[in-house]
Amino acid sequence: MAVTKRGLLLASTAVAVSAVTITGAGIHLSEGQAFFQESPKGLVDEVWQIIDRTYVDGSFNKVDWKATRTEYLNKPYTNKEQAYKAVREMLKKLGDPYTRFMDPQEFKNMQIDTSGELSGVGIQLAADEKTKKLTVIAPIEDSPAFAAGILAKDIITKIDAKSTEGMDVNQAVTLIRGVAGTSVKLTVLRGGKQLEYQLKRAKIEIHPVRASYQKDANGGGIGYIRLVQFSAPAPIEMKNAIEKLEKQNVSGYILDLRSNPGGLLFTSVEIARMWLKQGAIVSTVDRKGEREREQANNRALTDKPLVILVDGGSASASEILSGALQDNKRATLVGTKTFGKGLVQSVRGLGDGSGLAVTIAKYLTPLGRDINKNGINPDIEVKLSDEQRQALSGDRNKIGTAADPQYAKALEVLTQRIKAQQPTVPKS
Template sequence: MKDSLEKRVIKTVAIVLVTAIVTGFALVKIGFLGFVPPAEYKKYAKYKALEASIKKEFYKKPDEKKLEDATYKGLFSGLDDVYSAYYTADEMKQLLEVSTGKYVGIGFVVGADKGTGAIKVESVMDNSPAKASGVKKGDLVIAVNGKKYSYMEMDIAVKNLRGPENTSVKISFLRDGQKLEKTITRKEIKIVSIESKMLENKIGYINIKGFEEDTSKDFRKALDKLEAQGMKALIIDVRDDGGGLLTVVEDICDRILGKAVIVYTQDRQGHKEYMKSSDKEKIDKPIVVLTNGNSASASEILTGAILDNKAGISIGETTYGKGLVQGMLKLRDGSGYKITTAQYFTPNGSYIDKKGIKPTIEIKDKNQQLSKAVEYLNGKIEK
C-alpha cells in the first residue's frame, strides 16, 4: 500500500510543478512547449499582477522568499483541511525529526480545539521543560513569541515552539479564562513511546504514547518480557495518543492479531487498498484497549483492528475521530508537503472521521478505566 500511495503523491507533485512553470501564455513541460488555456492564464496573470503591485507599492522591500512560501502555503490552505499543508525546508526538517522520537523543544503534545479555534495542550511529557514550568493538559496556546496562532496554523506554531537547545520561547496560554505568560527554555526531548508493567493476576499492561519509529520494536520487547513472566491477558492503553506512523501499527498488529485485515483506504476514485497483518505471530489471550477522546489516527486504526477482528474489546471513551490518510513528500529543495489522499475504514467498513470509535464498555471517569479493564480481564482469565 505504501508504494502505491507514494506513486499517487508523486503524481500530485508533478501536476503542481507543471502548472507552476508559466511564462506568458506558454507552459514548458519536460522538453516541449504547450499553451495555457485562457481561463488558466487569467488565474496566473492575476497572481503576477498582484505580485508586481506588492513589489512596487509596499512601503518596504518585501522578502521574496516569504512571498513565494506564502503562495505555496495559500494553495494548501484553500483545501480547508487541517491535515494538508506546505512546509518550508526548515519546517520539513523539524517535522521529520518528531517521527524519530527525538527533537529539541519544550515537551508537550498539542491538538486542535475546534470549539474555540485554538491550539490545545493534549498532554505534557514527564521530565520536560513544559512540565517543570507548570504547563497543564487543557491549556490553550494562543501565541508563540508574541505571534497569535489558530489550530489551522498548528504546524507552524509547533515549528516555532521548537528551536536550538538552551534557547527560550515565550508562550501565551489561556487557562480557565485567565491569560498566562511563560518563558520556557528548550532542551532535547526523547519521546518514551512505550511503558509497560505486570498488573495483578498476570495481566500485562502496555501504554503506547505515540507511534514513532522505534515504537514497534519497543512494543515487541515489552510484550516478550510480559509473556516471559507468564502473562494471561493484555491491556493496551492508547489514551491521549494522537497517532503516528502507520507502518508501526502494521508491525504491532503482526505481533498480536495473526492474519487479519488491519484497515483499508479509499481514494477519490473509489480505489480501495487493504493493509493486512501476517499470520506468523498472534496473542491468544484476552485483550482490552483503553481509549479516550484524544486517541486519534494510528491509535484508532489499532483499536478498530482489534475490535473488528474480535481480538478484544475497548474500555473508556469514544476516540477522537480521524478517518483521513495523509501522504507526505519531501521535495528536492528540502521543502515538502502533507496532503490528505484518502479516507480510511476499519476492517468492518466503519468510517470514523468526526465520529470516532465508541468503546465496548463506556467509562467516563479516567480513574476508573484501568480498574474496569482489570476487572473484565479477571473474569475472562477465571473462565
C-alpha cells in the same frame, strides 16, 4: 513519486512541536529542483499538479481547481517568498489544515526522526477542523508540557502573549520551538478557563513502548504495555515487550493508548498483527474508492485476553489499532471517546528544500466505520475529572496503578475476561 506504505502518515500527527512522525521513506524528492531555482512560478505549478493528482477530495472542497491554477500562474513572482505565500493561499482554498506547505526550515523540522533526541516542549498540535483553533492532540510523556499539566484538547490562544487567532500550525510551531533551556509561555483555554504555562524547552528522548509485569487481584500476573507513539521503532519494541511478558506467563494484557497521538500508518498495521491472528485491520480509501486493505497474517504473538485503554488524546494510528481489535472482538476498549482523526498523508520534497504534506486518503475500520471527526466509542466508558487527569499528568508513576481510575477499571474487566476463559472444573 509513488507513495510507500511505510511512509504514509496519519493526519493527527501532522505537526509536532517536539517530534515528527515521518521517516525518510515518506519523503519524495521533486524532479523540479533546478527549474524552481530559476522559476518560482514552477513551484506554484508543481504544488498544483500534486494536489490535482493525489488529493483525497476530487471536488477540491468544491473549488474550481483548474481555474485556481490559471489564477495563480497568471500572477508575477520575483522571489521564492512570493511563491511560498501564493502556495499557502492556494492550499487554503481546500479547507484542509493537514494539507500544507512547509518552507525549507519547516520541512527540515519535519524530517527529524522520531527515534532520536528531540528539542522542544513536547506537544502535538493540530488546527481544529471546525473552529480552526490551535488544539493540543496530546502532550508527549516526560516532556515539559506533560510535566506542566497541559492536556489533550487544550486550545492554545497565545504564544508568548502573541494571539494565535488566524495563525496556522506551522507559524505556531516556529514560535514554540527553540533552543533547549530557553522558555516559552503558552496561554491555553480549557473548559472556559484560561490558564498560563511557562515552559522550558528541553531535549526529549522518546521510547515508544513501556512494559511491566503486574500482579492481578488473584495473585497471577498481567502484562501492562503503554504505547506512547507509533514511531518507526515501535514495532520491534512492542514485539520484545510481548515476548518477554509471554515468557513470564502472564494471563492477559492491558494496552494503554491514552494520549497517543498516532504516527506511521504501517506501524499501526504491524502492531495490530501482533495481537490479531486473522481478520481485516484497516482499509484506506482515496477519491477513487478503496485503495488498499490490510489484513492480519496469522503471526499473532498472543491470543490471551486484551483490554485497551483509550481517551480523547488517542488519535489516528491509535484509532486504527483500537478500532481493528474492537471490530474483530479481540479486545475490550475502556476509557473515553477517541480523538477522531482518520486522514492519511504523504510528504513530498519540493524545489529548494521546501516540502508539501498532502492528504491522500482516509481510513476505515474493518466494519467500515469512518473515524474521522467521529472517533471510536469505548465499550466501557470511564471518565476522568480535570483534577484526576492533572494528578496523573503531574505524577507519571501513578499511571497504570490503582491510583489510575481508568486502569483500575481495565484491570477489573481483564480479570473477568481471564476468568471467563478458564475451564470449569466439574464438581464431584
